[in-house]
Amino acid sequence: MRKNIVAGNWKMNLVSSEAKMLLSELDKFQDDGVVKIVFPPSIFIQEALTNTNLKVGAQNFYPKEKGAFTGEVSMTQLKDIGVSYVLVGHSERRMYFSESEAFLKEKVNAALSVGLKVVFCCGEPLDIRESNQELSYVKQQLKDSLFHLSEDEVKNCIIAYEPIWAIGTGKTASVEQAEDMHASIRSWVKEQYGTLVSEELSILYGGSCNAKNAKELFSCPNVDGGLIGGASLDHEAFVSIAKSF
Ligand code: PGA
Numbered sequence: 001m002r003k004n005i006v007a008g009n010w011k012m013n014l015v016s017s018e019a020k021m022l023l024s025e026l027d028k029f030q031d032d033g034v035v036k037i038v039f040p041p042s043i044f045i046q047e048a049l050t051n052t053n054l055k056v057g058a059q060n061f062y063p064k065e066k067g068a069f070t071g072e073v074s075m076t077q078l079k080d081i082g083v084s085y086v087l088v089g090h091s092e093r094r095m096y097f098s099e100s101e102a103f104l105k106e107k108v109n110a111a112l113s114v115g116l117k118v119v120f121c122c123g124e125p126l127d128i129r130e131s132n133q134e135l136s137y138v139k140q141q142l143k144d145s146l147f148h149l150s151e152d153e154v155k156n157c158i159i160a161y162e163p164i165w166a167i168g169t170g171k172t173a174s175v176e177q178a179e180d181m182h183a184s185i186r187s188w189v190k191e192q193y194g195t196l197v198s199e200e201l202s203i204l205y206g207g208s209c210n211a212k213n214a215k216e217l218f219s220c221p222n223v224d225g226g227l228i229g230g231a232s233l234d235h236e237a238f239v240s241i242a243k244s245f
Contacts, residue, residue, distance in 0.1 A: 002202050004218070005158065005225035006242045007037040007119060008232025009059065009087065009206075010044075019044040020051075025235035027052040034225075034242050037085055037119075038232075042073055049082045057085030057119065060093065063103075063110030079114040086111045089121040089145060091164045101144035108145055108157075118157045119227065120146050121206070122185075126165035134163070135184050142188060151193050158202045159185055160227040166207025168229060175216055178205050182222035211237045214244035 014022065019040060026038065030053075039057040040048055048056045062072035075086065088107045093099045099107075111118050122141040124134040138161070146157065161181050166173050173181075182203045190198035205217050206227035217223050225245075231237040 002200050002224055003035050004033060004245045005035045005037065005202050005204060007039060007057065007204065007227045008238055009039045009227055009229050010041060010232060011229060012041060013233055016044065020047060022233065022235055023048050023052050023054070026054060026238060029239045029242065031242060034245060036242055039087055045083060046081065055084050056082070057087065058083050059087050061086055063107045075111045075114050075116055079116055083116065085117045085119055087119050087121060091121065091123060091162060091167060104145040105148065108149070112153050112156055119160050120157055121160045121162050121227070123162040123164050129163060129165060134181065138181065138185065139188055147192050151197055154193055154197060155200065158204060160204040160206050161185060162206035162227060168208070170208050172208040172213050173205070175220055178217055178223055179220040182220065186222050209241065211240035214241040218244050
């Protein structure tokens with residue numbers, strides 16, 4: 001049985017008093033049936049690891065073990081302090097930090113090489129959706145940066161489908177749009193890695209997912225949870241989303 005997962009991507013938000021408060025509130029909610037992961041800004045990762053039982057992920061890292069890369073943090077350092085997950089391929093990193101498909105592939109490989117699990121984000125911009133090319137666009141993203149992996153490696157990945165037009169806009173994909181894409185993603189994983197792997201791989205939806213629409217989205221057979229941005233900053237909203245399976 002694949003896992004139900006809710007992951008909170010805090011992005012570049014909160015100061016330390018707010019982060020501590022949010023972590024302690026989230027830590028109070030225990031539900032063994034749902035994997036809860038927080039992706040705080042890197043300066044709050046240690047706080048999350050030390051003072052909560054939550055699974056902790058990093059929003060970013062540089063894919064070299066160590067060296068003269070001023071300002072960067074490596075996957076090796078993250079793994080060493082107890083981080084379990086990393087985000088790779090988020091549209092904001094693709095867009096604002098010019099992370100190319102080749103660089104994302106390097107990041108995926110680097111993270112898996114030290115035993116981190118990868119939440120790989122994909123998703124199309126509005127013009128691609130409007131010209132009905134979203135399936136081939138997303139398939140290409142997966143081919144470019146994920147589908148080179150071996151079967152054993154891909155088992156340590158989660159895919160997050162995040163249509164760019166839905167991120168932070170309040171405009172959520174419809175249940176039909178989400179299910180259609182998620183079912184397609186699972187069929188491509190099946191083509192590449194077989195039925196067993198495709199049935200075990202969790203595929204999350206992201207893009208204005210909130211306490212109101214989570215239940216409907218999570219009821220889709222191929223939606224295994226959410227990658228939550230804005231709503232993950234409010235503990236009541238995040239917990240309510242985690243209870244939406
Ligand atoms: P949002 O962000 O929930 O604020 O739309 C989702 C994401 O970017 O991961």
